[in-house]
Amino acid sequence: MAVQTKSLSAPKSKTRERLGRSWYKFSRNTMSIVGLGFVLLVTFLAVFAPLVAPYPKHASKFVDFANASTPPGPRYLLGTDVIGRDILSRIFFGFRFSLLMGLVVLALVVPPGVTLGLIAGYYQGTWIDTAIMRITDIFLAVPPLILALSICSVLTPNLFNAMIAVSLMWWPWYTRLVYGLASTLRNEFFVKSAETMGASKFHIIFKEILPNCISPIFTKMSLDMAWVILLGASLSFVGLGVQPPRPGLGTMVAGGSDYLPEQWWISVFPALAIVVVVVGFNLLGDGLRDMFAAEEV
């Protein structure tokens, strides 16, 4: 792991060589590549949704009763919903909300979660550790979806508040992960020697301990993208996330579930789209974990 910090100051060619080696390790597993492919595809479709979607207008308020509930066919590849909007186009735009949800939540959650974990781990055995970790226990004592639902419910239901709600209950997982790492790292020689040299607590926590926690955090983030997106879709499913007419994937599944089984395509395809996103980030996360594990050796 120390290699990582050193390489920052090393010449460019070395960095490239290291990246090449990581890529080699990552790419040896076919499933990791499949995962990366899914993630890149979904990201591409989300970013360029207005260009690649066959009917970009169908992503919001749009009504075309003449073509309502059309089954999948050449004109509408995945069919249309009960008011005639193209499901495929709406799924592409739905990816935007999913990715946005994942990115924003992780950006809000990782810094405080990691910092608290580092502090609790470094001060293991003191009251600081007890206070932080007991609060973490409380957040972990309720099913995440339920807590997110109840926080969402007291706010106005929309995408932004869904992000806030999920963030409020997601940080403890990072605290717990980093706590475990930091409480062992604090006894390592490089931390002890930094302490002997009189380095500040800030330096020890963020410059000595944190760089050694990066790969597990990174792996967890990639896996969590999947779970956060899933939680976002679940919130939208019950009506507390993305609000119609905006095309949240969960919102679309819920909207279509009233028309099962005759008009199955309205909810089945958005449901499959959720699975694609979740599988993609999961495989990518597994691949990263294996890659980091191989680098340790």
Next chain:
Amino acid sequence: MRSITFIVRRLLHSILVLLGLSILIFVIARVMPGNPARMAVGPRAPQEVIDRMSERMHLHEPIHVQYYYWLRDALQGDLGTSLVTRRPVVEDLKEFFPATLELTLFAGVIMGVGGILLGTVSAQHKDSWIDNALRVVSYLGVVTPSFVFAIFFLLLFGMVLGWMPTTGRLSPDVTSPPTITGLITIDSLLSGNVKAFLDALWHLTLPGVALAMGGLAQESRITRSTMSDNLTKDYIASARSLGIPEGVIMRRFLLKPSLIPTVSILGLDFAGTMGNAFLVELIFNWPGSSRYGIDTMLRKDLNAIVGVVLVLGVVFIIVNILVDIVVSLLDPRIRLSSQGGG
């Protein structure tokens, strides 16, 4: 004796967590925008009614005093009145919660028993086609959200094939057993009504399996990997060299230590199961706390929301205490280490 101290310590810890949870929920319910008294009496109520209500809800007091009043009432079994049903929240929970409990416990049993069975089969036939097939299936199980399973099951088994019931807990022509525990399967067994028991079980199957899929896959993956790790250990080799039959080695020597991680994860997975039950219940029109919970959430019915979250938190904590006890029975090291003040 040692087990008892372990259990007592664990209980005390849970009470603290529960207290913390109640503070958390209370603060969320009170700090959020909106006047709780106005929400309680409705938007068109005159100011004096609101004032009287906030007097009754102790809203003019500092928040820790409010919490004290709330906790005192809660401990006496009074969680306030629901705005949606206009009934005491506790009454509502008594009516809706047993159905949810029955569904989640059923799913929990499927997760545990099924996961261990499949994992054992996988480990015993490691790298054979059965193992590979099971691994692909469990991967899909882990990554597919339970409401997606619910929709596919409903569509396939309920509607296209028409094999299974898709709504409710009992068929209309079956008389429901007298309410004792509220769990129809148990009530019908207690009253000796086999027909109702089978019918209730039949209704539980689709939503229960849909709910259990994720955990089932997770449990089977974990059982497989611990078992196949343990299979290479020296004590198994020495047991084999002593000529102990393979079946006995599997059951007596291998299964028990291999179950420890599975059971621990089962407790954590139960959180996901209870959350997902909310969604699966909606899809299968299951008359549990989900419809009630969602309705109250959409209408900002704070007393009811606090009640639902608190009850789910309590169940989750109890399940995890049970899990810890089972793990401590399986693994003597945990009992011993809890002695040393750790």
